[in-house]
Amino acid sequence: MSSAAEARYRIDAPNSAPRAIKVIALDPRSERVVKNLAQGRWNRATFFTASAFGSAPKQGESFSGWLSDLAGRTKNLIEEIDSADLVVMVATAGENAQAASLIGEACSLKRVMTTGLIMGSTDVSDETLSKTLAQLRPWALMLVIASAEEYIQDMLTALRA
Amino acid sequence: MLRKEQNDLLTQTGPGTPMGQMFRLGWQPALLAEELPEPECPPVRIKLLSERLLAWRDTQGRYALTDEFCAHRGVSLWFGRNEHNGLRCPYHGWKYDHTGQCIEVPSEPSESGYCQKVKLKSYPLVERGGVLWTYMGPPEQQPPLPEWEFAMVPADRSFMSKRLQESNWLQAMEGGIDSSHVSFLHSGELNSDPLFKGSKGNQYNMGDMKPVFEVVESPGGLFIGARRNAENGSYYWRVTQWVMPAFTMIPPRADHPVHGHFWVPIDDETCWAWSFDYKVTRPLKEYELEAMRAGKGIHVPYVPGTYRPLQNKDNDYLMDRAAQKRGDTFSGVYGIAMQDASLQESMGPIVDRTKENLVSTDNGIIMARHRLLRALKAMEKGTMPPGIDLAHQRVRSAAVVLPPDQHFKEAAKEALLVQTGKEHVTV
Numbered sequence A: 001m002s003s004a005a006e007a008r009y010r011i012d013a014p015n016s017a018p019r020a021i022k023v024i025a026l027d028p029r030s031e032r033v034v035k036n037l038a039q040g041r042w043n044r045a046t047f048f049t050a051s052a053f054g055s056a057p058k059q060g061e062s063f064s065g066w067l068s069d070l071a072g073r074t075k076n077l078i079e080e081i082d083s084a085d086l087v088v089m090v091a092t093a094g095e096n097a098q099a100a101s102l103i104g105e106a107c108s109l110k111r112v113m114t115t116g117l118i119m120g121s122t123d124v125s126d127e128t129l130s131k132t133l134a135q136l137r138p139w140a141l142m143l144v145i146a147s148a149e150e151y152i153q154d155m156l157t158a159l160r161a
Numbered sequence B: 001m002l003r004k005e006q007n008d009l010l011t012q013t014g015p016g017t018p019m020g021q022m023f024r025l026g027w028q029p030a031l032l033a034e035e036l037p038e039p040e041c042p043p044v045r046i047k048l049l050s051e052r053l054l055a056w057r058d059t060q061g062r063y064a065l066t067d068e069f070c071a072h073r074g075v076s077l078w079f080g081r082n083e084h085n086g087l088r089c090p091y092h093g094w095k096y097d098h099t100g101q102c103i104e105v106p107s108e109p110s111e112s113g114y115c116q117k118v119k120l121k122s123y124p125l126v127e128r129g130g131v132l133w134t135y136m137g138p139p140e141q142q143p144p145l146p147e148w149e150f151a152m153v154p155a156d157r158s159f160m161s162k163r164l165q166e167s168n169w170l171q172a173m174e175g176g177i178d179s180s181h182v183s184f185l186h187s188g189e190l191n192s193d194p195l196f197k198g199s200k201g202n203q204y205n206m207g208d209m210k211p212v213f214e215v216v217e218s219p220g221g222l223f224i225g226a227r228r229n230a231e232n233g234s235y236y237w238r239v240t241q242w243v244m245p246a247f248t249m250i251p252p253r254a255d256h257p258v259h260g261h262f263w264v265p266i267d268d269e270t271c272w273a274w275s276f277d278y279k280v281t282r283p284l285k286e287y288e289l290e291a292m293r294a295g296k297g298i299h300v301p302y303v304p305g306t307y308r309p310l311q312n313k314d315n316d317y318l319m320d321r322a323a324q325k326r327g328d329t330f331s332g333v334y335g336i337a338m339q340d341a342s343l344q345e346s347m348g349p350i351v352d353r354t355k356e357n358l359v360s361t362d363n364g365i366i367m368a369r370h371r372l373l374r375a376l377k378a379m380e381k382g383t384m385p386p387g388i389d390l391a392h393q394r395v396r397s398a399a400v401v402l403p404p405d406q407h408f409k410e411a412a413k414e415a416l417l418v419q420t421g422k423e424h425v426t427v
């Protein structure tokens, strides 16, 4: 049953529908990367930034008006997350990733899977990287530290974004 | 998913392929030393990276790994006579030495020197740690012998087996870094297998079925950290090592021997799953060795006289539906190695990665492919791929409990490298 000849008979029909993947940059440098990515062709990936909010709203402050798309239009964080299958947070090592906590909280509220991606790890000391990591760790169910910026593109493609 | 061209690129390892070149630039395990036990022992046919080779030992005990076929009319030299310092083709009597050099063509006058014009392709074959290693790349680029820790400890501290896997190397290797399957597929064995049970870490494993992962690049490949909740808000981390292209090392459990694998292509539809177990400071205990020989842990029982697993696709891996229902084994297949192999082989010889639906927890696999593709691109420009540098080989897996804000790569820095004379860091 598992010969090469038999493998040809695997049904050739789509076995999934595209997932809504929301990619959110957490700092200005990540925002540039995400803006670049957004130029590509994607199934159902959309791109946002929370970089204006390096210092996230305090506990109890409103979620609304806290996220923006890449053109700078304000978006409702809760609404966006509610319609996501996966949220990817992109951070740069050594930058403030505080926004992760708010996004992460919204994701756990809405039971949405989160992935954190940290770039630029080779430009900073391990100690600095650890700080960024510690900000993301409580909120990302999968964390990836990537040395190459292209990783995020490869990852999104692998996930059929 | 991968695009078809990418899948082809990573799964094809024959002569002239980029992925084949990556394998050829490093030393690969070719045979167990036990397969060629003494001078003039029977030769062994072995296919590696889609090349059919013959492994043999001459009268002086020198190892030879040569083209399987006679240069005259293409007879398999497996039928050859292992005569004084050479292998003689039984058809017309051409004789070759351990370097593949033809040393006799009986039909030609010896003064003509014709035999000197005939030489079979051959590769170095060197014993280290109970394994015969070969290097199939350009001779001028031959790196120093491998220094994987299991091969450097005294012989009584390490055990190696190999088994035939009837699938492409990549889907086998990806199983080695797919940490999220352990709590499902192998859940039965964590409590019952003599080489796994009784570790504190197993309780964390079973107490928290949804591990969270951190994938971090290492110089030679990847660290894949799986973290689970431990006491008092701390985390139990299991860190798997992947060294490019085909070495994976499972995190340790308690005082059990530490194990890992090489996934070496035989051709594009089969591979050798090399499986090692070792301790650094003590000999393996008799009961451990017995269990390994009996096919426990990551080893398997064989079809007698072969390295093919006794449970194989021809007998549906001796699937036991009642055991599956009872939950003795999650999949109904017995033994950790065959639980993995049965499923990986079921994908077909080369899984069609254009059809898969990876999820976020598959980032270890996604990153491994990304790094392989990146290394292939760099190799084209002359950069040596990771994993050949001896420093990349001096690594360890680890199981540690850490405070919640610590980066395992930093906090367990020493635990992830070979520490001469010290055991693995384990829980």
Ligand code: FES
Pocket (backbone or CB within 6 Å): none
């Ligand atoms: S659940 Fe992973 S292959 Fe089916």
Ligand SMILES: [Fe+2]
Pocket (backbone or CB within 6 Å): B175, B181, B182, B185, B186, B336, B340
């Ligand atoms: Fe497994």
